[in-house]
Amino acid sequence: MDQEFLILTDPANGKQIELPVLRPTQGPPVIDxxxxxxxxxxxxxxxxxLATASCHSTIxxxxxxxxxxxxxxxxxxxxxxxxxxxxxxxxxxYGELPRPEQLEEFHNIMTHxxxxxxxxxxxxxxxxxxxxxxxxxxxxxxxxxxxYHDSTDITNPRHREIAAYRMIAxxxxxxxxxxxxxxxxxxxxPDNSLSFTGNLLKMMFSVPCEEYHVNPVAExxxxxxxxxxIDHEQNASTSTxxxxxxxxxxxxxxxxxxxxxxxxxxxxxxxxxxxxxxEEIGDVKNIPEYLARARDKNDPFRLMGFGHRVYKNYDxxxxxxxxxxxxxxxxxxxxxxxxxxxxxxxxxxALSDDYFIARKLYPNVDFYSGLIYRALGIPTxxxxxxxxxxxxxxxxxxxxxxxxxxxxxxxxxxQLYVGPVQRDYVQMDKR
Numbered sequence: 001m002d003q004e005f006l007i008l009t010d011p012a013n014g015k016q017i018e019l020p021v022l023r024p025t026q027g028p029p030v031i032d033x034x035x036x037x038x039x040x041x042x043x044x045x046x047x048x049x050l051a052t053a054s055c056h057s058t059i060x061x062x063x064x065x066x067x068x069x070x071x072x073x074x075x076x077x078x079x080x081x082x083x084x085x086x087x088x089x090x091x092x093x094y095g096e097l098p099r100p101e102q103l104e105e106f107h108n109i110m111t112h113x114x115x116x117x118x119x120x121x122x123x124x125x126x127x128x129x130x131x132x133x134x135x136x137x138x139x140x141x142x143x144x145x146x147x148y149h150d151s152t153d154i155t156n157p158r159h160r161e162i163a164a165y166r167m168i169a170x171x172x173x174x175x176x177x178x179x180x181x182x183x184x185x186x187x188x189x190p191d192n193s194l195s196f197t198g199n200l201l202k203m204m205f206s207v208p209c210e211e212y213h214v215n216p217v218a219e220x221x222x223x224x225x226x227x228x229x230i231d232h233e234q235n236a237s238t239s240t241x242x243x244x245x246x247x248x249x250x251x252x253x254x255x256x257x258x259x260x261x262x263x264x265x266x267x268x269x270x271x272x273x274x275x276x277x278x279e280e281i282g283d284v285k286n287i288p289e290y291l292a293r294a295r296d297k298n299d300p301f302r303l304m305g306f307g308h309r310v311y312k313n314y315d316x317x318x319x320x321x322x323x324x325x326x327x328x329x330x331x332x333x334x335x336x337x338x339x340x341x342x343x344x345x346x347x348x349x350a351l352s353d354d355y356f357i358a359r360k361l362y363p364n365v366d367f368y369s370g371l372i373y374r375a376l377g378i379p380t381x382x383x384x385x386x387x388x389x390x391x392x393x394x395x396x397x398x399x400x401x402x403x404x405x406x407x408x409x410x411x412x413x414x415q416l417y418v419g420p421v422q423r424d425y426v427q428m429d430k431r
Contacts, residue, residue, distance in 0.1 A: 067314050236261050
């Protein structure tokens with residue numbers, strides 16, 4: 001196929017430039033503006049990067065209009081139904097589904113990299129007793145390069161792979177230790193006989209003086225939630241990891257930067273906001289009042305868990321997780337949980353309301369994930385930590401893809417400067 005170009009004309013002098021049009025395997029075409037400033041002296045202006053492709057990638061594809069999410073080309077619905085978190089993690093890292101022996105080896109690697117250096121125990125004790133778990137996560141993950149500096153040579157593919165293994169495998173141990181610190185209980189060592197999510201549940205909820213049995217429904221639910229949250233294209237935290245990585249920072253520092261970005265309530269804290277909203281609504285009979293408030297532009301109330309920056313259709317992850325939400329609450333004896341009943345009724349009303357239908361404000365994955373976490377006994381302060389455990393796989397895959405590029409360049413966005421023009425310094429006695 002012949003190269004396509006977009007011809008751009010400078011209104012100031014009539015000069016023209018041909019900008020290459022790049023055709024993806026899926027999604028809208030992209031205009032390569034690399035020559036725009038060099039040959040015409042223009043930058044582009046795109047706050048929030050709503051129409052800017054910051055990289056090329058083979059990992060995740062989203063079609064927000066059609067409600068499509070694919071990992072390495074595989075529909076999320078198929079992976080959620082037939083795969084599991086670790087198998088999908090292998091897919092994300094290596095680009096193909098593993099053969100049985102590859103998956104067994106990958107599972108063994110994840111299992112045997114889950115322990116933390118004993119010196120990290122004192123690191124945890126250095127945090128204040130009521131520190132937010134995400135604050136601890138940022139600090140501890142960022143410090144890993146001081147404990148595992150034998151795998152920080154980013155020019156060495158084997159180092160990159162080992163660092164990736166360590167981050168994915170140790171993240172549940174770090175998360176559980178962060179939680180134990182905040183509630184004053186001793187850290188629990190990982191158990192190599194358990195699954196990835198079963199191990200996390202045991203490290204979070206067991207105590208040394210009692211025997212602990214992993215609830216299989218809870219284990220399955222967490223595995224599904226983690227699979228659904230592995231990656232979501234170039235979101236804020238993933239873009240942060242890539243930008244940090246473009247400076248050739250060590251991989252642990254890059255992932256710590258992603259955790260910091262995820263911590264923001266507009267990104268990783270949405271499911272916590274859904275619970276707060278449901279508690280504020282309080283009762284099914286109050287739904288019409290709050291829907292009216294949501295329609296009012298002058299009212300600060302917002303319907304949390306509906307709509308998405310990317311999806312203009314039903315979030316495919318929400319369809320999957322809704323069924324699991326019912327299963328968890330039934331198993332935990334909370335099927336009559338008033339918040340869950342309120343959530344279902346709110347969904348029904350909103351989806352039949354012309355205002356929300358016209359604006360395509362469909363439930364997203366955050367609408368249900370917080371309810372599941374709540375049923376499992378996970379406190380709201382740990383919701384974003386759970387997100388970080390899963391998203392670490394996506395961050396690692398995106399970082400490895402970027403670092404492996406031949407033309408890696410440090411990220412350096414430009415700006416539209418609207419400050420003062422040049423002015424001379426005025427001496428203090430003359431101001």
